[in-house]
Amino acid sequence: MQADTTSPSSHLHEHRAGDARYKHYTVQRSQSVLAWSLLLTLSFAVVEVVTGFMSNSLALISDAGHMVTDAAALGLALLAQLIAKRPPSARHSFGFGRAEALAAFVNSLVLLLLVGWITYEALARFSHPQEVHGATVFIVAALGLLINLVLAWLLSRGDSNMNTRAALVNVLGDLLGSVAALVSGAVIYYTGWMQIDPLLSLFVALLILKSTAGVLRESYHFLMGGVPEAINYLNVGADLEQIDGICSVHDLHVWDMSPGQPALIGHVEITELERWPGILHAIKAMLLEKHGIDHITLQAEVAPQPKATPAR
Numbered sequence: 279m280q281a282d283t284t285s286p287s288s289h290l291h292e293h294r295a296g297d298a299r300y301k302h303y304t305v306q307r308s309q310s311v312l313a314w315s316l317l318l319t320l321s322f323a324v325v326e327v328v329t330g331f332m333s334n335s336l337a338l339i340s341d342a343g344h345m346v347t348d349a350a351a352l353g354l355a356l357l358a359q360l361i362a363k364r365p366p367s368a369r370h371s372f373g374f375g376r377a378e379a380l381a382a383f384v385n386s387l388v389l390l391l392l393v394g395w396i397t398y399e400a401l402a403r404f405s406h407p408q409e410v411h412g413a414t415v416f417i418v419a420a421l422g423l424l425i426n427l428v429l430a431w432l433l434s435r436g437d438s439n440m441n442t443r444a445a446l447v448n449v450l451g452d453l454l455g456s457v458a459a460l461v462s463g464a465v466i467y468y469t470g471w472m473q474i475d476p477l478l479s480l481f482v483a484l485l486i487l488k489s490t491a492g493v494l495r496e497s498y499h500f501l502m503g504g505v506p507e508a509i510n511y512l513n514v515g516a517d518l519e520q521i522d523g524i525c526s527v528h529d530l531h532v533w534d535m536s537p538g539q540p541a542l543i544g545h546v547e548i549t550e551l552e553r554w555p556g557i558l559h560a561i562k563a564m565l566l567e568k569h570g571i572d573h574i575t576l577q578a579e580v581a582p583q584p585k586a587t588p589a590r
Contacts, residue, residue, distance in 0.1 A: 309356060315432050315449075316352040322425045323349055329418045333411035336403055336479045337462040340396045341422060341455040344486060348429075348452055350385060357381065376536065379500040386494035389486055396483040400476035407472040416463030419456050426453035451489040455482040503533040506540045509569050514542070517564060523548050523557045525581040532571070541573040547581040554578045 326342035357377075426449055433446040458478040465474040505511045511532055518527045530544035542565065548557055558576065565571040 309360075311432050312352050312356040315429050316349060316356060318425060318429060319345055319352060319449075320349040322422060326418060326422060329414055333414040333418075334408055335410045335415040335459070335462065335475055336396075336399055337455075337459040337475050337482065338415050338418060339399075340479045340482045341419065341452065341459045343392050343396070344452045344455050344482070345422070348449055350388060376501065378536070379497045382493055383497035383501060386490050386497065389490040390494075393483045393487050393490075396479055396486075400479040400483070403476035403479075404473065408475075410462075410466050410472055410475050412463045412465070412467030414463070415459055416467060419459035419463055422456040423453065423460060426450075426456055447489040447493060451482075451485045454485050458482050500534055503531075505532045506534050509540060509571070514565070514569055514571075517568060518544075518546065518561065521557060521560050521564065523550070523553045525549060535573060539573065540569075540571045541575075542571050543575040545577045545579055547579050549581060551578065551580050 323342060323345035326338060326345055330339035330342045429449045430446065430453060433449060458481050462475050462478045465471055499507075509532055511530075514532060515527050515530055518524060518530075525547040527547070528545050530542070532540060532542050535541045546557075546561075548554060558578075561576065562572070562574060565574060
């Protein structure tokens with residue numbers, strides 16, 4: 279007799295006939311893309327950090343810092359995808375799909391710290407300009423531009439999920455940062471105007487801030503169990519109450535269980551309990567067709583009957 283090696287709680291998470299075809303994680307095909315992007319980014323980040331300090335260029339150091347953050351973003355994205363594929367357990371019944379959003383949120387906070395540091399250093403250099411080796415900055419920035427073009431191409435061919443988009447946004451911002459460092463090196467080499475270095479560093483900081491804001495807002499909204507952007511919560515409630523046999527809806531919640539996987543729970547007051555199977559069928563069809571929601575958990579309740587007025 280073969281021993282049963284399944285988890286004691288595994289049957290509690292399985293989906294049977296009539297259940298939503300929902301997985302507790304999003305299947306990703308971009309792990310190899312993320313791995314190669316991580317290796318490429320980390321390798322060149324080391325080169326940029328060393329040459330940035332050697333040339334004393336804040337623009338190049340800023341771009342190097344952004345590339346280090348890119349590497350962290352890619353590493354977190356790769357780790358999050360591996361964690362998200364872990365099956366639900368007795369302690370984590372929803373699985374680990376939120377690891378992706380958590381990684382994106384942490385990476386965004388790190389980027390905000392980087393913006394603060396760049397701004398502080400740039401303002402200090404306006405007051406006390408420092409000598410910068412323009413030729414070194416130009417050559418390294420040109421290589422950085424090429425590397426970022428390759429990274430953007432790789433990531434654009436991967437799956438469109440929160441972390442891959444966050445990594446791509448970082449790379450696009452870093453691509454513009456490489457352009458800024460390239461311009462900085464050229465201006466310093468040909469004119470000797472050192473103020474261009476902190477000026478373009480502030481430009482890079484603004485690019486990072488702009489690209490980070492969207493990812494931070496999206497990941498925060500998801501982690502807080504917010505209603506998915508594509509779904510109108512009030513319309514969902516109104517559409518439910520329009521179904522024949524439903525008197526009212528309360529304790530309604532709509533959120534993403536994992537990115538792109540909306541779910542709904544709530545209480546539905548109906549006229550007759552015997553009609554519930556037909557009403558539930560109509561609810562499922564409406565929610566899937568109009569709102570794209572197929573993971574539904576509803577509790578049916580018989581609406582209270584109005585009390586008869588005693589005869590006088």
